[in-house]
Amino acid sequence: MRAVAVAGVGQVKVREHWDTSLRDLAYQSIKEAVKDAGVDHVDALYVGNMLAGELSGQEHLGALISDYCGFNGIEAFRAEAASASGGAALRQGFLSVASGVQDYVVVCGVEQMTDVLPDKVTSGVSLAVDTEYELASGISLTALFAMLTQRYLHEGSCTRKDLAAFCVNAQKNGAGNEYAMFRRETTAEFILKSPVVADPIRALECPPVCDGSASVVLAPLEEVECDTPVLITGSAAATDTIGLDNRKDLLVFNSVKESTRKALIMAGKTLEGIDFYEPHDLFPIVAALSLEASGFARKGEGALLARNGDIALDGKIPITTMGGCKARGNPGGASSIYQAVEAALQLRQKAGANQIECEAGMIQCIGGTAATAITHVLEVS
Amino acid sequence: MEISRNWRLKNQRYRLEGTTCTCGYKSFPPRRICPRCKENPQSVSQFMGTGRVYSHTTVYEAPTGFEDYVPYSVALVKLDEGPMISAQLTDIEPEEVTIGLRVEMVTRKLREQGDTGLIIYGYKFRPVLG
Numbered sequence: 001m002r003a004v005a006v007a008g009v010g011q012v013k014v015r016e017h018w019d020t021s022l023r024d025l026a027y028q029s030i031k032e033a034v035k036d037a038g039v040d041h042v043d044a045l046y047v048g049n050m051l052a053g054e055l056s057g058q059e060h061l062g063a064l065i066s067d068y069c070g071f072n073g074i075e076a077f078r079a080e081a082a083s084a085s086g087g088a089a090l091r092q093g094f095l096s097v098a099s100g101v102q103d104y105v106v107v108c109g110v111e112q113m114t115d116v117l118p119d120k121v122t123s124g125v126s127l128a129v130d131t132e133y134e135l136a137s138g139i140s141l142t143a144l145f146a147m148l149t150q151r152y153l154h155e156g157s158c159t160r161k162d163l164a165a166f167c168v169n170a171q172k173n174g175a176g177n178e179y180a181m182f183r184r185e186t187t188a189e190f191i192l193k194s195p196v197v198a199d200p201i202r203a204l205e206c207p208p209v210c211d212g213s214a215s216v217v218l219a220p221l222e223e224v225e226c227d228t229p230v231l232i233t234g235s236a237a238a239t240d241t242i243g244l245d246n247r248k249d250l251l252v253f254n255s256v257k258e259s260t261r262k263a264l265i266m267a268g269k270t271l272e273g274i275d276f277y278e279p280h281d282l283f284p285i286v287a288a289l290s291l292e293a294s295g296f297a298r299k300g301e302g303a304l305l306a307r308n309g310d311i312a313l314d315g316k317i318p319i320t321t322m323g324g325c326k327a328r329g330n331p332g333g334a335s336s337i338y339q340a341v342e343a344a345l346q347l348r349q350k351a352g353a354n355q356i357e358c359e360a361g362m363i364q365c366i367g368g369t370a371a372t373a374i375t376h377v378l379e380v381s
Numbered sequence: 382m383e384i385s386r387n388w389r390l391k392n393q394r395y396r397l398e399g400t401t402c403t404c405g406y407k408s409f410p411p412r413r414i415c416p417r418c419k420e421n422p423q424s425v426s427q428f429m430g431t432g433r434v435y436s437h438t439t440v441y442e443a444p445t446g447f448e449d450y451v452p453y454s455v456a457l458v459k460l461d462e463g464p465m466i467s468a469q470l471t472d473i474e475p476e477e478v479t480i481g482l483r484v485e486m487v488t489r490k491l492r493e494q495g496d497t498g499l500i501i502y503g504y505k506f507r508p509v510l511g
Contacts, residue, residue: 119448122444122445123445132386133467134467136491138447139455139468146438147437148436151480198438198439199475
């Protein structure tokens, strides 16, 4: 396999982009990434998107976006794995460059969610669960995570305030990221006073419904002219049962565990060599269970890392360093490409106010109730 | 969901029909391949519909089609035979639901698809009577 470098990155601010179309959102981040990479052509485009068919009435995003970006003729298609779609597209890009099949690949994550009313977003996002057995009973993705939260609090020693501390940390980091949707610091008390969405999950523990697009250009390392290029050294995907209720232990994200293990093996690293971690913090419970499944915390103790401040920028294992889903926003299939862009900026020492000392980071996205998890390791060569 | 898709689910919705493997592993919904021993075939089995609440929540922001029913309680119910099932709770106030509560299956209306669409029935769980 060839070494794969992140040659360029681009992102648009996560917002409610009522004045911008899906294709234009994609174009803006691609244009920036291609300019950043300094390449004059691309060989393939992989799009990470979750809900364009459902929310925008538009499928076939590979052709749509390659045409609009002037890439007409190249290989282009969309990868779909619910909210892990960005990770799926990134992995496709990684594999095609590593294998030698393609040289310059654009991976674009794009999602437009604010064109429709909130109940349609709730339903759309919930298509990632088992629709015949979970959604058919009116059980949304949020309700499933709420039940996980309820059980987590019942079994463990963590409190709701510990879980809310994930949001406090994310919003603190979002304040330093101009691309983030929420740029205000907040407190656990304030979060826990917000309206209930699905008990015990509160409105301010949910990621905002938003629009966004982020892109990276991947290329073989030997083609990249840069003193300290950022490499993707680990990439892995794993699955679990589609229905949350079909798992042996619901509080263990096996897909996260397995994809982390495989990605680290590929990168030749252990967790000690990971300087920051970007979990898919859809809700605090996801951050907690992902920290546990990845191996950063023991079972039932993920939220203790939030309580103790270990996840802060200057903590033992900084997470959601640019705001994560909670503050940067969670534009579905674009989220994991935002993670890739943010990790590259951290590794290039271009993360501004949120810069941490780092040489390697791990990014991770999940689909549905972690029925899919896709993990990548990025590091400076 | 369309008519045929709902019709195909009738044995699960009304009779809690799942599968049992030759190794003894029981699944709901039905499976072709046993998740434990990876063997095939599975025989059809009907679950009694009694169990305990493993976890629960009350939904205030519902997906499309369920807006008129909020707030409503849902639960992960651990059936006495082993499998876990996701379902709505009924005949109980949200604040009365606790982890470990004994519940039993009943057939109730899940939703209506507008004035001219289907009325969909299926399983819900209520506290065990008596």
